[in-house]
Amino acid sequence: MAVAAAPSVAESAVTLRLRAGEHYPRTAVEFNAWFADEDACSAYLERLRWPNGIACPGGGETGKVWHITRRALRCRACRHESSVTAGTILEDTRLPLTVWFQAAWLITNEKDGVSALSLQRALGLKRYETSWLLLHKLRRAMVRPGRSLLEGAIEIDETYLGAAVPGKRGRGAHGKAIVAIAIEKGTTGKKSQRVASGRVRLARIPDCSALTLNAFVEDVAAPGSLIHTDAWGGYSQLEQLGFTHEVINQSASGDPAHVTMPHVHRVASLLKRWLLGTHQGGGKPVQLDAYLDEFVFRFNRRKSASRGLLFYRLLEQAVEIEHVTNDKIVAERKPRRSRDLLEFIAEADDDDIPF
Ligand SMILES: [Zn+2]
Numbered sequence: 001m002a003v004a005a006a007p008s009v010a011e012s013a014v015t016l017r018l019r020a021g022e023h024y025p026r027t028a029v030e031f032n033a034w035f036a037d038e039d040a041c042s043a044y045l046e047r048l049r050w051p052n053g054i055a056c057p058g059g060g061e062t063g064k065v066w067h068i069t070r071r072a073l074r075c076r077a078c079r080h081e082s083s084v085t086a087g088t089i090l091e092d093t094r095l096p097l098t099v100w101f102q103a104a105w106l107i108t109n110e111k112d113g114v115s116a117l118s119l120q121r122a123l124g125l126k127r128y129e130t131s132w133l134l135l136h137k138l139r140r141a142m143v144r145p146g147r148s149l150l151e152g153a154i155e156i157d158e159t160y161l162g163a164a165v166p167g168k169r170g171r172g173a174h175g176k177a178i179v180a181i182a183i184e185k186g187t188t189g190k191k192s193q194r195v196a197s198g199r200v201r202l203a204r205i206p207d208c209s210a211l212t213l214n215a216f217v218e219d220v221a222a223p224g225s226l227i228h229t230d231a232w233g234g235y236s237q238l239e240q241l242g243f244t245h246e247v248i249n250q251s252a253s254g255d256p257a258h259v260t261m262p263h264v265h266r267v268a269s270l271l272k273r274w275l276l277g278t279h280q281g282g283g284k285p286v287q288l289d290a291y292l293d294e295f296v297f298r299f300n301r302r303k304s305a306s307r308g309l310l311f312y313r314l315l316e317q318a319v320e321i322e323h324v325t326n327d328k329i330v331a332e333r334k335p336r337r338s339r340d341l342l343e344f345i346a347e348a349d350d351d352d353i354p355f
Contacts, residue, residue, distance in 0.1 A: 041101050045085065045090070045315065048316045049319040056077065057080060057086065071084050085319075089140060090137075090319070100318075117131070141314055142314065142317065148222075149222040150183075150199055150220055150222065154226065154227050156213075156228070157181055158178050158180050159178075160176040161179060178207070180203045180216045181200065182264075183263045184199050185198065200299050201220040202292040203220075228246050301313065
């Protein structure tokens with residue numbers, strides 16, 4: 001009889017070896033069977049949140065917290081009362097957990113994501129606002145808390161979203177949303193011409209000054225990383241910040257951007273095409289922030305063999321991130337400055353590189 005090797009100490013302590021059909025559902029049939037009611041959803045969230053046993057939110061001790069109901073908890077040591085969802089993005093929700101689970105399943109099973117309207121229809125929600133809030137809370141959970149910095153060789157560039165203003169092209173252009181892109185360069189197989197990319201980070205930035213770009217690079221890249229950029233002056237201080245900086249001089253090489261900076265160029269193309277396809281290509285820049293988060297979540301997990309695993313990761317992050325009020329989410333998505341009122345429009349590049 002074959003016996004599975006026991007996980008090493010490092011594996012069992014740091015990462016759980018996730019198995020389809022055990023930790024996450026493989027199919028819609030399995031999903032429906034697992035998450036038929038509130039108790040089942042609550043028990044699943046509890047395991048995601050406290051894989052090593054419930055820790056008391058009041059004192060932090062484990063082994064002393066008991067269930068009052070399936071969802072409500074009480075600590076025997078300090079009498080602190082809590083719940084499985086308290087302190088997470090699911091706190092204070094009036095929606096059944098089954099609806100949250102169905103939403104997370106739909107969002108992760110659609111390759112390109114869903115709109116608030118299609119989510120409302122699929123879940124049979126009465127109000128569009130309910131669907132919109134649900135979608136935005138789950139998008140928020142797509143940003144991994146305390147996520148690690150990119151490492152190794154990294155390409156960094158910016159891309160512009162918005163109709164071209166005649167005479168104002170490139171980095172000085174007005175009326176555009178600027179998105180900074182950083183992506184790890186993977187190893188490319190000898191025979192394959194395909195570009196192998198690692199993890200990506202995106203951020204909407206106000207301008208392309210050295211101050212702004214320095215902050216972006218420090219936010220996303222581990223100290224000592226090798227940073228590839230074009231010859232733009234805004235990147236000239238990276239060596240001083242402790243990075244190894246290599247300028248890829250496009251105009252000198254005579255090659256177009258998709259040859260000299262293939263990774264970052266491909267991300268820009270995919271982002272624009274995705275915005276066009278799923279989000280009708282436009283919106284306010286503040287909405288763009290949420291779209292960028294969703295794009296990064298999907299891109300970094302694009303090789304996941306299982307959509308069920310994406311579902312698992314999304315819910316795992318939903319119980320990791322802190323509770324935010326509905327009012328805060330609505331307020332954040334409202335334009336605050338006049339610059340935020342500008343519409344952005346994604347246009348597909350002529351030289352799109354397919355997946
Ligand atoms: Zn306690």
